[in-house]
Each structure stands twice: as structure tokens, then as C-alpha cells.
Amino acid sequence: MLLALTSVFAAIAVCGVVWLAVDLYAVGVAAGRLQGETVPWTIERQRLGRNLEQLRLEGQRVLTASSPAGRQDALFLVHVLSAQPGMADDPRTASLAAEVERFLQQVEAPATPADMQVWEALSSRLRLMADDLSVEGGKRMGRELGRMSGEMAQASYKLLFNLALMAGFMAAFLLVVRRYLIRPLQRIRRVLSALDPRGPVPAFPPGPMAEIRAVEDAIVRFHATLLENDEVRLRLERLATTDGLTGLFNRHHFMALAADEMARAARYGRPITVGIADLDHFKQVNDTLGHAAGDHVLKTFAMLLGDTLRQTDRVCRYGGEEFAFVLPETTPEEAQLLGERLRTRLLESPPVLPDGRHLSVTFSLGLADASGCGLEESLARADLGLYEAKRAGRNRTVVTRRPDGL
Numbered sequence: 001m002l003l004a005l006t007s008v009f010a011a012i013a014v015c016g017v018v019w020l021a022v023d024l025y026a027v028g029v030a031a032g033r034l035q036g037e038t039v040p041w042t043i044e045r046q047r048l049g050r051n052l053e054q055l056r057l058e059g060q061r062v063l064t065a066s067s068p069a070g071r072q073d074a075l076f077l078v079h080v081l082s083a084q085p086g087m088a089d090d091p092r093t094a095s096l097a098a099e100v101e102r103f104l105q106q107v108e109a110p111a112t113p114a115d116m117q118v119w120e121a122l123s124s125r126l127r128l129m130a131d132d133l134s135v136e137g138g139k140r141m142g143r144e145l146g147r148m149s150g151e152m153a154q155a156s157y158k159l160l161f162n163l164a165l166m167a168g169f170m171a172a173f174l175l176v177v178r179r180y181l182i183r184p185l186q187r188i189r190r191v192l193s194a195l196d197p198r199g200p201v202p203a204f205p206p207g208p209m210a211e212i213r214a215v216e217d218a219i220v221r222f223h224a225t226l227l228e229n230d231e232v233r234l235r236l237e238r239l240a241t242t243d244g245l246t247g248l249f250n251r252h253h254f255m256a257l258a259a260d261e262m263a264r265a266a267r268y269g270r271p272i273t274v275g276i277a278d279l280d281h282f283k284q285v286n287d288t289l290g291h292a293a294g295d296h297v298l299k300t301f302a303m304l305l306g307d308t309l310r311q312t313d314r315v316c317r318y319g320g321e322e323f324a325f326v327l328p329e330t331t332p333e334e335a336q337l338l339g340e341r342l343r344t345r346l347l348e349s350p351p352v353l354p355d356g357r358h359l360s361v362t363f364s365l366g367l368a369d370a371s372g373c374g375l376e377e378s379l380a381r382a383d384l385g386l387y388e389a390k391r392a393g394r395n396r397t398v399v400t401r402r403p404d405g406l
């Protein structure tokens with residue numbers, strides 16, 4: 001599109017220049033004619049006029065000469081003036097000069113009043129013709145100059161028109177560039193700087209520039225690739241941090257999260273408790289009802305943990321049928337109450353197999369106060385509690401105190 005506009009602009013510019021050149025050529029021709037023809041011709045008219053005036057004066061001298069020598073001298077000059085090429089070339093001056101010369105040669109000295117009367121008439125004809133020649137030259141010069149200035153005025157109007165046309169076209173060109181090139185590029189920059197794989201697919205209004213459309217299409221494809229990559233990243237992250245069966249965090253990720261919670265609690269001197277829960281006689285479920293039933297029980301218990309614990313609590317599948325959790329802002333006594341609530345809920349909503357059978361499942365729980373202690377050490381004490389709970393008959397909670405008695 002820009003190419004088409006540039007071509008149109010170039011074509012208009014060339015037409016304008018040619019149009020202007022025609023007038024400038026005409027002005028040049030007129031100036032040449034003025035210089036080569038009109039000015040010399042006008043000068044010639046002026047000179048002829050002066051010669052006629054000179055002829056009149058010499059004629060006057062012939063008639064008023066006081067001596068024959070003076071008269072002969074004046075007559076000679078009259079002859080020279082009449083025979084001059086310029087005078088002889090123009091039929092009007094040639095015939096008047098010849099008439100004057102003939103008259104002066106015929107007149108006897110001294111001139112009679114009748115002769116002087118004829119001479120007065122010839123003298124005024126000479127004056128009039130000299131004036132006519134001078135006016136003729138001026139008129140022709142004026143005509144030529146008028147024609148030339150008309151052509152120059154026309155050329156300057158055309159120049160102004162061309163300039164206005166170019167300015168208009170440039171303005172239109174800039175508007176087109178702004179609308180179809182600069183604005184889309186600004187939009188692309190905005191979209192790129194805010195491109196979010198989770199955000200909506202970038203949408204661009206249709207435009208006529210194929211190059212811009214290609215960039216916009218590339219951005220849409222780029223967004224789709226980003227989204228795909230982001231989904232792969234999330235999938236990998238999920239795989240790396242969660243347990244495939246229960247959907248809970250895996251042990252590795254839990255340890256990192258729990259360490260953060262422990263550090264936060266230690267920094268603010270807040271209570272925090274860790275626990276390990278283990279399903280009782282789980283092997284029997286597998287052995288009597290099958291592995292799938294065992295999996296179902298694990299998932300049901302994981303869901304129960306997720307529903308019962310707080311949003312800020314962290315829980316994971318610690319291994320096999322063991323689950324570990326860290327409970328910020330919670331003392332072991334409060335955690336014990338939570339354990340009882342879990343127990344009640346498991347009793348009220350036991351795992352139900354696909355064939356409708358309700359399973360009676362219990363768990364043992366070991367708890368330890370983790371405030372001011374290391375994570376590994378706290379978990380080891382919770383594990384000790386769990387062991388105690390199992391040893392004491394299962395389906396119960398045991399809190400292991402710290403060696404300092406807390």
C-alpha cells in the first residue's frame with residue numbers, strides 16, 4: 001500500500017513538474033524573443049526617429065543657410081541621412097525622406113514664403129513620423145513584456161497550485177502512514193509489552209498492510225506457543241511437586257514449604273505444630289479388598305485432610321499410607337483437637353467402594369510442638385508419637401513432648 005501511495009505521489013510530482021516546465025519554457029522563449037528581436041527592433045525605431053529629427057534640422061539648415069557652401073553642406077547631410085540603410089529599408093521613411101530631399105534640392109535660395117509653407121508641412125510630417133516610430137517601438141516592447149509577464153504569472157500560479165497539491169498529498173500520506181503503520185505498530189508494542197500466556201488471545205483489527213498483518217499473525221501464534229509452554233511448565237511443576245495418586249504435595253515439596261513455615265513462625269515467635277498420620281492396618285485393605293480399594297481409601301483420606309485442614313496448613317503424602325502436615329499458629333493441644341475432628345469425620349464419612357461397601361478406616365497420629373525447633377527434629381518426634389500411638393492400640397493421637405518438657 002505504501003508502495004502504491006509513493007508511486008501515485010511520484011506520478012503527481014512528475015506531472016506537476018512537466019506542467020510547470022511547459023510554462024517556464026514559454027517564458028524562456030518570450031525572453032529570448034524580447035532580447036533577440038524586440039529590443040533591437042525598438043532601438044532601431046528610436047534611431048530612425050532620431051535620424052528623421054536630424055533630417056528635419058538639416059532641412060531647416062538648407063533653407064536658412066547664409067552661404068552656398070553652408071547650403072551645399074546641409075544638402076549633403078540631407079542626402080546621407082536619406083540614404084541610410086534604416087531609412088531606406090522602411091517604405092514610409094524612405095518615401096518621406098526622398099520627398100524631403102527632392103523638395104530641398106528644388107528650392108532656390110533664398111526660400112519664398114510659399115516654399116517655407118511647404119517646408120512647414122514636411123517638417124511636421126517628419127516630426128510626426130519620428131514620434132510614430134518611437135511610439136511603435138514602445139508599444140511592441142510593452143506588448144512583449146505584457147505577454148511575458150502573463151506567462152510568468154501563469155507559471156507562478158501553477159507553481160503555487162503544485163505546491164498546494166504536494167502539501168495536501170503529503171498531509172494525506174502522513175495520515176495514511178499514521179493510521180495504517182504507526183498506530184498498528186504502537187498497538188503491537190502495547191500488546192507485546194503486556195503479552196500474558198494466561199491472558200486473552202491478542203486481537204487486532206483488520207488492516208490493509210500485509211506486513212503488519214504478518215507481524216500480528218506471528219504474535220497470535222507466539223501467544224499460542226507461550227500458552228502451550230506455560231501449560232507444559234505447570235504440568236511439569238505439578239508432577240514435580242505433587243503426589244500423582246492423592247493430588248497432595250509430595251514429600252520433597254512439602255519439606256521446602258514446611259521449612260518456610262517453620263522459619264516464619266520462629267521469626268515472629270508464633271506457635272507451630274507438625275504431625276504424621278498413618279492409616280491403621282492398611283495392608284489388610286490391600287490384601288483383602290485389592291490394591292484399587294487401597295488407592296481409593298488413600299484418596300478419600302487425602303480429600304478429608306484437604307477439607308478439614310486450614311488453607312494455611314501444609315499437608316503431604318509422606319510415603320505409602322503416611323501423611324505429614326505442618327500447622328502454623330497451632331499448639332499441639334489445638335492440633336490434638338483437630339486430630340479428633342478428623343477422626344470423627346472419617347467415622348461419619350468412611351470411604352465407599354464403587355460396589356457401595358462402606359469401609360471402616362482409622363488412623364494413628366503423632367504430633368510434636370515445632371516452635372523453636374528444626375523441621376527434621378520435629379518430624380522425628382512426631383514419628384515417635386505415631387509409633388507410640390500404634391503401640392498403644394492405634395486409632396489415637398500421641399503428642400511427643402520436647403526433651404525440655406514443653
Ligand SMILES: Nc1nc2c(ncn2[C@@H]2O[C@H](COP(=O)(O)OP(=O)(O)OP(=O)(O)O)[C@@H](O)[C@H]2O)c(=O)[nH]1
Nearest residue numbers: 278279280281282283284286291292294295320321
Ligand atoms: N493401595 C496402595 N497401597 C499402598 C500404597 N503405598 C503403600 N501401600 C501399602 O500400604 C501397606 C502398608 O502396610 P504396613 O506398613 O504393614 O502398615 P499397616 O498395614 O497399615 O499396619 P500399621 O501401620 O501397623 O497399622 C503396604 O501393604 C503397602 O503395599 C499405595 O500407593 N496404594
